[in-house]
Amino acid sequence: xSEELAVQTEGRQKTQVVDFxxxxxxxxxxxEGLKKWSSGIPLVLLFFAVWEALPxxxxxxxxxxxxxxxxxxxxxDLALSGKLLLHVLVSLQRAAAGFGLALLLAVPLGFLMGWYxxxxxxxxxxxxxLRNVSTFALLPIFLLLLGLGESSKIAIIFYGASWQLLMxxxxxxxxxxxxxxxxxxxxxxSDWELFKKVILPAxxxxxxxxxxLGAKIALMVVIAAEMIGAKSxxxxxxxxxxFNFMVPEMYAGILTLAILGLMVNYLxxxxxxxxxxxxxxxxxxxxx
Amino acid sequence: xxxxxxxKVHKKFKLKHGQQVNNNGxxxxxxxVLHGFDLKIKKGEFLVLVGPSGSGKSVxxxxxxxxxxxxxxxxxxxxxxVEAPSVKTGYVFQxxxxxxxxxxxxxxxxxxxxxxxxxxxxxxxxxxxxxxxGLSDFEDRFPYQLSGGMQQRVAxxxxxxxxxxxxxxxxPFAALDAQTREILQNELIRxxxxxxxxxxxxxxxxDEAVFLADRVAVVTARPGRIKDIIEIDLPRPxxxxxxxxxxxxxxxxxxxxxxxxxxxxAQQDWKLAPVFSE
Numbered sequence: 001x002s003e004e005l006a007v008q009t010e011g012r013q014k015t016q017v018v019d020f021x022x023x024x025x026x027x028x029x030x031x032e033g034l035k036k037w038s039s040g041i042p043l044v045l046l047f048f049a050v051w052e053a054l055p056x057x058x059x060x061x062x063x064x065x066x067x068x069x070x071x072x073x074x075x076x077d078l079a080l081s082g083k084l085l086l087h088v089l090v091s092l093q094r095a096a097a098g099f100g101l102a103l104l105l106a107v108p109l110g111f112l113m114g115w116y117x118x119x120x121x122x123x124x125x126x127x128x129x130l131r132n133v134s135t136f137a138l139l140p141i142f143l144l145l146l147g148l149g150e151s152s153k154i155a156i157i158f159y160g161a162s163w164q165l166l167m168x169x170x171x172x173x174x175x176x177x178x179x180x181x182x183x184x185x186x187x188x189x190s191d192w193e194l195f196k197k198v199i200l201p202a203x204x205x206x207x208x209x210x211x212x213l214g215a216k217i218a219l220m221v222v223i224a225a226e227m228i229g230a231k232s233x234x235x236x237x238x239x240x241x242x243f244n245f246m247v248p249e250m251y252a253g254i255l256t257l258a259i260l261g262l263m264v265n266y267l268x269x270x271x272x273x274x275x276x277x278x279x280x281x282x283x284x285x286x287x288x
Numbered sequence: 289x290x291x292x293x294x295x296k297v298h299k300k301f302k303l304k305h306g307q308q309v310n311n312n313g314x315x316x317x318x319x320x321v322l323h324g325f326d327l328k329i330k331k332g333e334f335l336v337l338v339g340p341s342g343s344g345k346s347v348x349x350x351x352x353x354x355x356x357x358x359x360x361x362x363x364x365x366x367x368x369x370v371e372a373p374s375v376k377t378g379y380v381f382q383x384x385x386x387x388x389x390x391x392x393x394x395x396x397x398x399x400x401x402x403x404x405x406x407x408x409x410x411x412x413x414x415x416x417x418x419x420x421x422g423l424s425d426f427e428d429r430f431p432y433q434l435s436g437g438m439q440q441r442v443a444x445x446x447x448x449x450x451x452x453x454x455x456x457x458x459x460p461f462a463a464l465d466a467q468t469r470e471i472l473q474n475e476l477i478r479x480x481x482x483x484x485x486x487x488x489x490x491x492x493x494x495d496e497a498v499f500l501a502d503r504v505a506v507v508t509a510r511p512g513r514i515k516d517i518i519e520i521d522l523p524r525p526x527x528x529x530x531x532x533x534x535x536x537x538x539x540x541x542x543x544x545x546x547x548x549x550x551x552x553x554a555q556q557d558w559k560l561a562p563v564f565s566e
Binding site for chain 2: 179180182183184185186187188189190193197198201202204277278279280
């Protein structure tokens with residue numbers, strides 16, 4: 001009993017010792033990624049400097065282009081008052097709903113079209129016809145059919161985000177190396193296991209890229225949709241600021257949009273790296 | 289006792305639309321790869337198939353593995369016709385064919401998963417095999433982190449994990465450099481000599497064939513059938529030293545004697561080679 005206890009405490013003590021070098025090592029790649037990422041900062045700063053200078057030097061009327069510092073000041077005020085956050089959250093919610101719906105429907109459809117040639121033969125013409133109609137051209141139809149509420153916005157985001165996901169899933173399935181299928185079959189897999197253990201993981205990289213592009217489109221479409229008929233959301237906020245000649249607010253909204261896009265992009269790059277780590281070092285190495 | 293019996297096996301492939309071959313003046317959109325292929329493999333035997341490119345050696349492996357069906361004739365495995373991939377066979381490919389999204393250990397577990405072997409046992413078997421191939425420190429590495437030789441070791445371990453009665457090996461060492469190739473041949477023979485698995489091994493290397501085989505079956509130029517079977521009378525257990533013996537050279541000479549005419553014939557037929565996958 002006492003021996004057992006001794007072993008237990010010993011084990012506990014061992015885990016408590018923090019291996020500092022291993023800890024540092026864990027974060028080294030992140031530090032390197034951050035270093036690479038920071039190389040891009042000067043150009044952004046230069047852009048802000050030009051933005052600051054143009055209205056101050058009177059080259060552009062500050063009424064139409066308020067200085068960068070004014071815009072940032074407005075952005076801070078808006079952020080602190082919590083007004084902006086509400087609009088951001090509403091937009092994100094809509095984009096996420098439309099994108100989630102696209103994931104749920106386009107990915108399974110992509111698997112069916114990629115795997116069953118017959119199914120693809122019957123559906124391809126229809127899908128291609130739809131795909132080549134601009135999402136924005138369809139916006140009035142969605143508004144007419146689904147009204148000005150949430151459903152029309154989510155539907156149009158779903159529509160816009162679906163295609164890249166669908167196409168990338170199809171090409172992901174089609175480009176699975178036949179040798180993996182042969183190897184799996186030689187080990188006697190069932191059809192379901194073949195799908196779950198070979199087709200699905202092999203096509204993940206392609207699907208994740210499709211998801212990245214789809215999410216970007218979702219973010220773009222949500223802004224456009226909110227500009228046409230909404231009473232909340234970042235798109236509404238920018239449009240409203242423009243109509244009411246609240247120029248610094250308008251620029252602050254656009255700046256928020258840029259920051260939001262940047263954050264979503266990094267999140268998706270991170271997700272892509274996480275899910276395809278078995279491929280080794282490929283793709284964007286920035287902000288690993 | 290024979291574990292594999294191939295009787296009058298014929299295999300034809302349809303060419304792609306618009307492609308044709310001229311078979312002695314007869315224009316056809318089919319190509320015959322195996323023609324009257326008869327072969328018996330004894331239990332526990334190491335049989336090596338050699339033959340010119342396109343003679344259907346790999347196609348024969350696919351038939352034994354149940355991955356494709358003969359146009360006519362039958363392949364028996366343990367007296368039963370092969371109709372689908374069997375739990376009794378394991379397959380090793382030239383391109384390793386490891387699943388890149390799985391670690392070395394997890395790749396080895398694949399075949400055991402489909403057979404419903406519980407996790408602990410899968411891991412135990414996987415680790416034993418990794419140790420056998422000297423890869424114990426690499427169990428959590430992904431294929432891209434392994435050298436070609438290591439990848440092929442894992443692929444062989446994966447095929448052996450299910451304890452197959454027949455191991456099918458399709459030019460498994462062809463993509464490796466000469467040194468790694470010899471090391472892996474030595475390892476394979478060391479590991480195989482401790483089992484009662486039958487092996488059908490396809491190669492283009494006569495040295496490899498003589499070093500590994502109990503018997504070498506020489507396949508004719510397309511359409512393939514067995515031309516000759518040569519018993520390799522080298523003692524076992526074998527090791528690398530045997531390669532420089534005069535007995536080795538004599539056996540090598542015998543195999544090459546049977547193969548030479550077929551290779552020449554195939555050279556003349558060379559323009560057809562790309563249409564089938566050998």
